[in-house]
Amino acid sequence: EKGGWSSFMAKEVSEEPEAVANTLRGRLHEGAVTIPELDGLDDLFAGINRIIVIACGTAAYAGMVGKYALEQWTRVPVDVELAHEFRYRDPVIGPDTLVVSISQSGETMDTLMAVKFARERGAKTLSICNTQGATIPRESDAIVYTHAGPEVAVASTKAFVAQITALYLLALHVGRVRGALSDAASVEAVRELEAVPAKIVRVLEKEQAHIEQFARWMGDTQSVLFLGRHVGYPIALEGALKLKEISYIHAEGFAAGELKHGPIALVEPGQAVFVIVPSPRHSAELHKKVVSNIQEIRARGARVIAVAEEGDAAVLPFADEVLRIPLAGALFEPLLAVVPLHIFAMGLATAKGLDVDQPRNLAKSVTVE
Ligand code: M6R
Numbered sequence: 008e009k010g011g012w013s014s015f016m017a018k019e020v021s022e023e024p025e026a027v028a029n030t031l032r033g034r035l036h037e038g039a040v041t042i043p044e045l046d047g048l049d050d051l052f053a054g055i056n057r058i059i060v061i062a063c064g065t066a067a068y069a070g071m072v073g074k075y076a077l078e079q080w081t082r083v084p085v086d087v088e089l090a091h092e093f094r095y096r097d098p099v100i101g102p103d104t105l106v107v108s109i110s111q112s113g114e115t116m117d118t119l120m121a122v123k124f125a126r127e128r129g130a131k132t133l134s135i136c137n138t139q140g141a142t143i144p145r146e147s148d149a150i151v152y153t154h155a156g157p158e159v160a161v162a163s164t165k166a167f168v169a170q171i172t173a174l175y176l177l178a179l180h181v182g183r184v185r186g187a188l189s190d191a192a193s194v195e196a197v198r199e200l201e202a203v204p205a206k207i208v209r210v211l212e213k214e215q216a217h218i219e220q221f222a223r224w225m226g227d228t229q230s231v232l233f234l235g236r237h238v239g240y241p242i243a244l245e246g247a248l249k250l251k252e253i254s255y256i257h258a259e260g261f262a263a264g265e266l267k268h269g270p271i272a273l274v275e276p277g278q279a280v281f282v283i284v285p286s287p288r289h290s291a292e293l294h295k296k297v298v299s300n301i302q303e304i305r306a307r308g309a310r311v312i313a314v315a316e317e318g319d320a321a322v323l324p325f326a327d328e329v330l331r332i333p334l335a336g337a338l339f340e341p342l343l344a345v346v347p348l349h350i351f352a353m354g355l356a357t358a359k360g361l362d363v364d365q366p367r368n369l370a371k372s373v374t375v376e
Pocket of ligand 1: 113
């Protein structure tokens with residue numbers, strides 16, 4: 008039930024903090040991760056030399072974020088691939104490959120068929136899923152459930168942050184099993200994870216009304232671009248997907264570094280561009296590069312909406328709007344930066360008088376190929 012909210016999507020965005028908190032619950036102890044569902048699988052995790060993450064849509068973007076953490080904490084090479092592409096090629100996989108599928112519904116046909124395909128070729132399979140007892144987890148060797156609660160709106164929001172959370176837990180677990188993760192790094196990551204729910208609450212409290220007002224003002228916009236770098240890149244893709252799904256306008260996400268390789272040709276006066284700005288505290292170099300991207304598009308007349316951490320003043324002279332997120336570790340910023348983009352997509356669709364829960368032509372769960 009919507010319980011007083013104007014839409015399921017509004018309710019589900021408001022539940023993003025709980026989606027993370029509930030996915031963490033019972034899985035963190037004294038600076039380390041314990042996932043009871045993975046007990047007895049240490050040999051499996053020790054025996055792999057490659058991870059392939061497969062999923063569709065928003066779940067695939069969660070996978071792209073997860074790749075950074077999986078590689079950093081496990082030192083196992085990771086590829087992320089769309090499930091429907093993966094199963095129609097001839098991938099090099101075998102018993103030392105772990106195929107991690109991500110699916111909110113656990114019923115997406117493309118993802119299910121890719122999991123079966125991976126199993127037939129001898130790979131190990133692990134399902135990250137939000138729906139207890141769904142088909143994909145039943146077809147997998149191992150399961151890590153997300154606990155986002157039922158997601159009703161077609162546009163996935165709280166499941167996305169829960170999927171990233173589950174991937175991080177998995178990465179920390181596998182990293183420890185393989186001896187690739189130091190105690191200090193584990194303690195630090197756990198501390199960051201525990202802080203995420205309250206930081207999302209802060210984004211909602213401080214920015215939601217501002218973003219909704221801003222989205223109303225943008226009601227006639229025909230096209231929006233999203234730029235991000237590093238873990239901000241998949242967030243740019245997610246921001247664009249959400250906008251096209253529910254507001255039916257042209258939206259595209261790009262890696263900020265690609266700008267000069269093509270997309271900057273799209274920038275003309277008035278073009279709205281969201282830019283996810285990485286914290287200067289983690290990498291002065293990356294931050295500088297993204298700020299200079301902002302200057303480049305601004306010089307061509309773009310309307311720049313920066314998503315930047317609190318206190319980052321470098322963006323102020325060049326941005327038309329700044330949406331703030333609290334300070335967090337580099338890998339944890341995506342869990343915060345996505346929230347303004349979810350609110351914006353919802354705000355723009357609402358301003359256009361559209362049904363945000365049931366967008367045209369889309370189904371919540373795509374059970375056909
Ligand atoms: O249930 P799944 O997570 O497998 O669904 C995957 C995609 O169909 C889904 O994320 C879709 O892209 C959403 N409508 C995005 O908001």
